[in-house]
Amino acid sequence: EVQLVQSAAEVKKPGESLSISCKGSGYSFTNYWIGWVRQRPGKGLEWMGVIYPGDSDIRYSPSFQGQVTISADKSISSAYLQWSSLKASDTAMYYCAKSSLRSLHTAFNVWGQGTMVTVSS
Amino acid sequence: EIVLTQSPGTLSLSPGERATLSCRASQTVGGGSLAWFQQKPGQAPRLLISGASTRATGIPDRFRGSGSGTDFTLTISRLEPEDFAVYYCQQYGSSPRTFGQGTKVEIK
Numbered sequence: 001e002v003q004l005v006q007s008a009a010e011v012k013k014p015g016e017s018l019s020i021s022c023k024g025s026g027y028s029f030t031n032y033w034i035g036w037v038r039q040r041p042g043k044g045l046e047w048m049g050v051i052y053p054g055d056s057d058i059r060y061s062p063s064f065q066g067q068v069t070i071s072a073d074k075s076i077s078s079a080y081l082q083w084s085s086l087k088a089s090d091t092a093m094y095y096c097a098k099s100s101l102r103s104l105h106t107a108f109n110v111w112g113q114g115t116m117v118t119v120s121s
Numbered sequence: 122e123i124v125l126t127q128s129p130g131t132l133s134l135s136p137g138e139r140a141t142l143s144c145r146a147s148q149t150v151g152g153g154s155l156a157w158f159q160q161k162p163g164q165a166p167r168l169l170i171s172g173a174s175t176r177a178t179g180i181p182d183r184f185r186g187s188g189s190g191t192d193f194t195l196t197i198s199r200l201e202p203e204d205f206a207v208y209y210c211q212q213y214g215s216s217p218r219t220f221g222q223g224t225k226v227e228i229k
Contacts, residue, residue, distance in 0.1 A: 035218075037166075044209065044220060044221075044222050044223045045158075045160075045166065045209055045211075045220045045223075046220065047211075047217055047218050047219060047220060049217075059216060059217070060217075061217035061218075062122070062217060095165055095166070097166075100168075100171065104216075105151075105152070105154055105213055105214055106171070106213065107154075107156040107168055107171035107172075107177075107211075107213060108156075108168070108213075109168045109171070109177055109178075111165040111166055111167070111168075112165065113165055114165055
């Protein structure tokens with residue numbers, strides 16, 4: 001079964017750093033794109049960016065460029081979303097998702113369960 | 122960046138009724154690269170439709186996607202109790218991919 005399993009919920013203070021993870025299983029991790037999506041409480045879905053673990057090709061949505069870092073470790077089939085200095089406005093649920101095909105321009109058909117990040121002083 | 126506008130914001134219907142959801146793009150969506158997702162409270166989004174009209178694996182045939190260019194529609198032929206949820210369209214033909222703001226289908 002193809003699965004993405006995300007790391008547990010986090011509670012952090014403003015200014016702290018954070019890395020959350022997304023581990024793929026049941027498929028060839030290096031051959032499909034992994035994307036990240038933000039959903040603030042009670043709000044819609046926002047596309048953050050994608051990574052191709054095979055060669056670490058990364059594409060950020062302009063709204064998130066410079067705000068977060070996307071990376072992957074193909075040796076352990078995991079992708080990461082990192083912040084160097086969290087803000088209260090980063091409070092959200094974060095989802096990872098996998099492309100249905102190897103091409104970037106395909107729908108993402110498998111989603112992780114989400115990681116809730118709460119940033120509060 | 123392509124802006125997707127969904128309408129209506131909320132659709133109040135009864136089980137058994139037909140739901141028609143609209144997604145309009147600010148520019149042509151290349152290659153018909155339009156997807157629809159369903160999201161229920163406390164759950165991750167689920168892919169329903171890709172390529173504007175192709176149902177994802179396991180999606181019942183009461184869900185139908187149509188449209189091209191800048192105008193797309195998701196039709197749910199007869200609403201089942203489990204279909205009451207929020208629906209999002211997403212274009213993935215141009216970078217960055219973008220989502221619409223969502224349509225909530227609620228029980229009347």
